[in-house]
Amino acid sequence: xxxxxxxxxxxxxxxxxxxxxxxxxxxxxxxxxxxxxxxxxxxxxxxxxxxxxxxxxxxxxxxxxxxxxxxxxxxxxxxxxxxxxxxxxxxxxxxxxxxxxxxxxxxxxxxxxxxxxxxxxxxxxxxxxxxxxxxxxxxxxxxxxxxxxxxxxxxxxxxxxxxxxxxxxxxxxxxxxxxxxxxxxxxxxxxxxxxxxxxxxxxxxxxxxxxxxxxx
Amino acid sequence: xxxxxxxxxxxxxxxxxxxxxxxxxxxxxxxxxxxxxxxxxxxxxxxxxxxxxxxxxxxxxxxxxxxxxxxxxxxxxxxxxxxxxxxxxxxxxxxxxxxxxxxxxxxxxxxxxxxxxxxxxxxxxxxxxxxxxxxxxxxxxxxxxxxxxxxxxxxxxxxxxxxxxxxxxxxxxxxxxxxxxxxxxxxxxxxxxxxxxxxxxxxxxxxxxxxxxxxxxxxxxx
Numbered sequence: 001x002x003x004x005x006x007x008x009x010x011x012x013x014x015x016x017x018x019x020x021x022x023x024x025x026x027x028x029x030x031x032x033x034x035x036x037x038x039x040x041x042x043x044x045x046x047x048x049x050x051x052x053x054x055x056x057x058x059x060x061x062x063x064x065x066x067x068x069x070x071x072x073x074x075x076x077x078x079x080x081x082x083x084x085x086x087x088x089x090x091x092x093x094x095x096x097x098x099x100x101x102x103x104x105x106x107x108x109x110x111x112x113x114x115x116x117x118x119x120x121x122x123x124x125x126x127x128x129x130x131x132x133x134x135x136x137x138x139x140x141x142x143x144x145x146x147x148x149x150x151x152x153x154x155x156x157x158x159x160x161x162x163x164x165x166x167x168x169x170x171x172x173x174x175x176x177x178x179x180x181x182x183x184x185x186x187x188x189x190x191x192x193x194x195x196x197x198x199x200x201x202x203x204x205x206x207x208x209x210x211x212x213x214x215x216x
Numbered sequence: 217x218x219x220x221x222x223x224x225x226x227x228x229x230x231x232x233x234x235x236x237x238x239x240x241x242x243x244x245x246x247x248x249x250x251x252x253x254x255x256x257x258x259x260x261x262x263x264x265x266x267x268x269x270x271x272x273x274x275x276x277x278x279x280x281x282x283x284x285x286x287x288x289x290x291x292x293x294x295x296x297x298x299x300x301x302x303x304x305x306x307x308x309x310x311x312x313x314x315x316x317x318x319x320x321x322x323x324x325x326x327x328x329x330x331x332x333x334x335x336x337x338x339x340x341x342x343x344x345x346x347x348x349x350x351x352x353x354x355x356x357x358x359x360x361x362x363x364x365x366x367x368x369x370x371x372x373x374x375x376x377x378x379x380x381x382x383x384x385x386x387x388x389x390x391x392x393x394x395x396x397x398x399x400x401x402x403x404x405x406x407x408x409x410x411x412x413x414x415x416x417x418x419x420x421x422x423x424x425x426x427x428x429x430x431x432x433x434x435x436x437x438x
Contacts, residue, residue, distance in 0.1 A: 196363040
C-alpha cells in the first residue's frame with residue numbers, strides 16, 4: 001500500500017502494549033473490521049449491479065500489513081515499534097484496494113463508502129484530480145472503524161492500478177544511474193497517457209449510455 | 217484552405233475568385249470594405265487578399281480593425297500605385313505581404329501559398345490560455361495536473377487556443393482538424409470536444425470549452 005500522509009491528532013484512546021505482535025492483541029478484531037468493510041463493499045457492488053446491470057468493481061483486495069513491513073514503516077518514520085504507533089499513528093494497518101473500470105465508478109463508490117455503518121471518514125486525498133508529481137493517481141480515504149481502527153481505502157481505475165503495479169516493480173533498483181531523471185519523466189509520461197485514455201473511455205461510455213450532461 | 221478576396225473592381229474580383237477556386241481554395245468575395253469586415257467577423261480564413269483602395273472602408277482600415285480583434289490571419293495587400301508609403305503603412309499595420317497592380321496571377325498564387333505555408337510552420341513551443349498550457353512538442357496539456365493528448369485532440373485544442381476569443385463552428389473544426397478525411401461524421405467533433413472537456417477537468421483547470429453539440433465552440437475560464 002502506498003504511504004499516506006499522517007494526521008498528528010490521534011482520534012482514539014492510546015493502546016497498551018501487549019504480547020510480541022506489533023498489533024498487540026488486536027489482530028483478530030482487525031480481521032473482523034476488515035471483513036465487515038469488505039461485506040459492505042459487496043453490498044454496494046450488488047446494488048449497483050441491480051441498478052445498472054454491471055459491476056463497477058473489477059477487483060478488490062484487502063490485507064493487514066505484515067508484521068515486518070509495519071515494523072519497518074515504524075522505523076522509517078522514527079516511531080517506536082508499538083501497537084499505539086502501528087494502529088494510531090499509522091493509518092494503513094488495514095488496507096483495502098478497490099479497482100474500478102471507470103473514473104465515475106470511483107466517485108460513485110466513494111459516495112457509498114461515506115455512508116458505511118460503524119465507520120466515518122477521517123480524511124481523503126484525491127490523487128486523481130491532483131496526481132502526485134511522479135504521476136501516481138488514486139483516490140485515498142482514511143476511515144475510522146468502530147471508533148478504533150483506521151482503514152486505508154484506495155480507489156483506482158484498472159489503468160491507474162496497472163501503472164502503480166509496474167512502477168512499483170521498476171522502483172526497486174538499488175543504485176542510482178545517470179538515466180534516473182529520464183526514467184522518472186518517462187514513467188510520468190506513461191501515467192499521463194493512461195490518465196488521458198481513462199478520460200476518453202469515460203467519455204465513450206457516457207456517449208453510449210447517454211450519461212453525463214454531454215450526450216443527453 | 218479558406219480565402220477571402222476583398223476587391224472592388226468587379227472584373228478583377230471575379231477573375232481572382234475563379235482562379236483561386238480552380239486552385240481548390242474555398243473563396244468568399246467581398247466588393248467593398250464593409251462587406252469584407254462582415255465576412256472577417258463571421259468566418260475563419262486561412263488567408264485574406266485585401267485591396268487598399270475600396271469604397272465604404274479602405275483596406276488599411278479593414279486590416280487595422282482585423283488585427284485589433286486579435287485575428288492573425290495572413291493578409292496580402294493589393295496596392296494600385298507603386299507608392300512606398302502605402303506599402304510601409306500596410307506592413308506596419310500588420311499585413312504579411314503586398315503586391316502592386318498590375319501583377320501576374322502566377323505571382324499572387326505563389327505569394328498566397330508562401331504566406332499560408334509560413335504561418336503553418338510558425339508554431340510556438342507552448343500555447344497558453346488562462347491556467348492551461350499546451351506543449352506543442354510533447355502534446356502535454358497541463359494545469360494543476362497534466363495529461364497527454366492524442367493527435368486529433370491536440371490539433372483541436374491547438375485551434376481553440378490559437379483562435380481564442382473567436383467562435384469556431386463544427387464545420388470549420390471538421391474541415392481543419394479532419395482535413396482531407398471524407399465521411400467523418402459531424403458528431404466526431406462533439407466527441408473530441410467531450411474528450412477535451414473531460415481532460416480539462418482531469419487536469420484540475422478552471423478553463424472550459426463553451427458550446428453545444430453541432431454548434432460553435434470557444435474557450436472560457438470559470
